[in-house]
Amino acid sequence: MQAPRMKNVIFTGIFLCVLTFFWIIAISREDGSMYQELLESRLVDLQERMHGVELLSHQRENELHMLSSQFTSFLQIISHKQNSAANSYLDVEKNLNSTDNSGLLHLPSIFTYLPHLLQNADSLKPAYRLSRNRFGASIVLGIPTIRREGVSYLTQTVQSLIDGMTEEEQMQCLIVVFVAEPWDKKYIQEVGDTIQSRFPDSVNKGLVEVVGPPAEFYPDMNNLKTTFGDTRERVKWRTKQNLDFCFLMLYARTRGIYYVQVSKLFKSSDLPIVVEFFLMFYKDKPIDWLLDHLLWVKVCSPEKDDKHCARMKAEAKKRFRPSLFQHVGMQSSLKGKIQKLKDKDFGKQAIHRAHINPPASVRTSIKTYQKFTLQKAYIGEDIFWGISPVAGDTVEIVFNPYIQLQGFLFRSGSMQHPDDKFLNTTVEILPEFVISETDETTVTNKKATYVVVGEFNKAGVAKGDIAPVYGKIQSIRLRVLQNSQSWVLLNEYFRHCMPLSNLDIYAIK
Template structure:
């Protein structure tokens, strides 16, 4: 596509409105260092969502879960697929630039947007499969978005991974994909999948992209992109002389799946207005509820928070699962009463989860009740050492820390002069609109 890329297929045949408008095949907007020759190129199309988006969170997850070596061997291309909304393109690009300046400067991250000439008149698309006019237009444009992005990325690396703008991933995901490619016994595969959902985590050889895109363009008005992907395998590898079981066996030879999934879908509000998308990849094994290698002191635990289903606080305290509760209100408390009282050197409370990044504790303090304060009354602490200088509450708890900003983490040391601790509690100071998850209590 464009002046610097080889035109692999006759785009004018499938998009005749482009005749005389070659600029339609080039990005109208670009932030790029021109990185090429990488192992894996990741393409992420995004458009304005009616209720906001997940793009920055997706980019953050992708970058944070790369090590320094991996950052040198990949490329993330964000395709802002808004052809008539220049203000949105510029504001989104500005947000990306201010949030990830190093990734853009190094060439790891790239941002492009299409020319308005690229798209045909989408208002006259014939409705198919019982879809509404709005949905037909939305999925038709989506097919064209994927085609543009795939052809743009084809000359930048050896493999191409299709992602969406509302996913999170795991540490080391890039190396995992590279090793899975290397471990294939034969090279005749067409697609490697790293998520079972839709068009997330689909890896192609870049030299196959031109004919894959050509197939999509043949039927871009007729079916959604994930249906067309399935049709490719049926056309190439299934025979009408055999049953569907034989077809499934043949397809499995060329469409290979990695488990557990490396990408999880986190979006709820679809880019299609009014559509709610709650799909989750059951094969994505979150770090939430992970097996722990420490044992917390024996304690009696309780909370005033509304516990969701089986995700009680005692589970996370024992390291068996995570704690999940409804919106915290001011004054809600989690109590840990140690049996017997213990000396605490350090504490860690980590909230949030990849699938629910907003479910964190905010404006919540960490407070302890020293053993020497039990059964005491305010003003009857004359003989106690106050060298620790912690603020004391009316009921004699010491405020030793809090959940900092939007990190969802409370971590700190406890002064030894405090002595043994009878109770530790988390106290919500202000109400929150989000639910809360605690995935580590230590």
């Protein structure tokens, strides 16, 4: 009887060991996939940057060929006017071309659509420029502005953009204010002075710059053909707006990977196509129609119906919700036009904010609601949603390896669930070593205990700094001090980390 029992015990033990082994492997793979996704994300970003550089290189090469061709044509005209000998001209042409470009074809240039630009050497050069020459930004935000009677929305817009960025995002972005008043240089200068005085830090570090176009960039606006029943004044306004957008996009296209204007995001490498399409029809239709037509050309089939086209457009235009931008003001750039625009999704807080977090294991004693686990929240897939925490419940994040923290931010609740937030809850850290209370030195022969470094306020937010004396941190936890009738929704982690000798500065959110 003893032998069979012993066998059963042994087999049961082996089974449990094997089960535990596979469970550990599964958990490791789950954690590993998180960091694999992070690496893949960074690789995609690098590929986008390389793609942009390659396109710029090809564009520069084509521009050089075009310049050579145009200069050759210019010499030919001069030669013809002066009745120079044909052999003399051919010798000059041969010297100008280091390679045999015989038969080389060139795409139309901006001078094809705006031939008046050839009359002035400064027609493509900004008439005013306040800049610290920031290049390589992740996102460039273009803000066209004009003089309005008795009202301006510019400083409000710029302030809103700056306030909405973290310090890290400010280092990766560029805001270009485009003052579209080419015949009023004094006003352009005034706007530049205003931006410089209102946002000196942002200008000095290269986040914000101001540019004004030359009057020579614009053709004669008094002989435009009226279309679609628009008044001559409206045709003039929309034509100028088309050219404003073209100049701004051309100026911004080499400054970053992505470009944002009028709440639409483009790859900077796609801007030459967009601008050329605008230039082809800048006299014919307003900018929003042209943008829609360009999208139609790219994704719609003339053999399909309008519903199919609408689906294809919706697929191509990725809509982010809730909206990040909202139209400000009622007075249009067209004199006398009032527009009441409001995005119904704007102002709705995103239910969660995904961030890149360092290696860590997470655990909580709070009962989780459905699929809204702490692990998913930590890796940025979803929120953490817990059911009615009680006194003594904890949310714990254990770092592997230990890290040195500079500060922390926890945000709970949301606009949709304003009561589901942490209250009467402390933020605690577990240092790697014990800190002496007398001289603030580390004591390595004692077991470290949790230290309270903050607590949640009435808004459900906990934010604070962590003194460098604590050194590396093993874990950080939230500890509930009082029973709660409400659930809790944790939608953001943000912990600033100190740079170590072999680590980059990064943030947990």
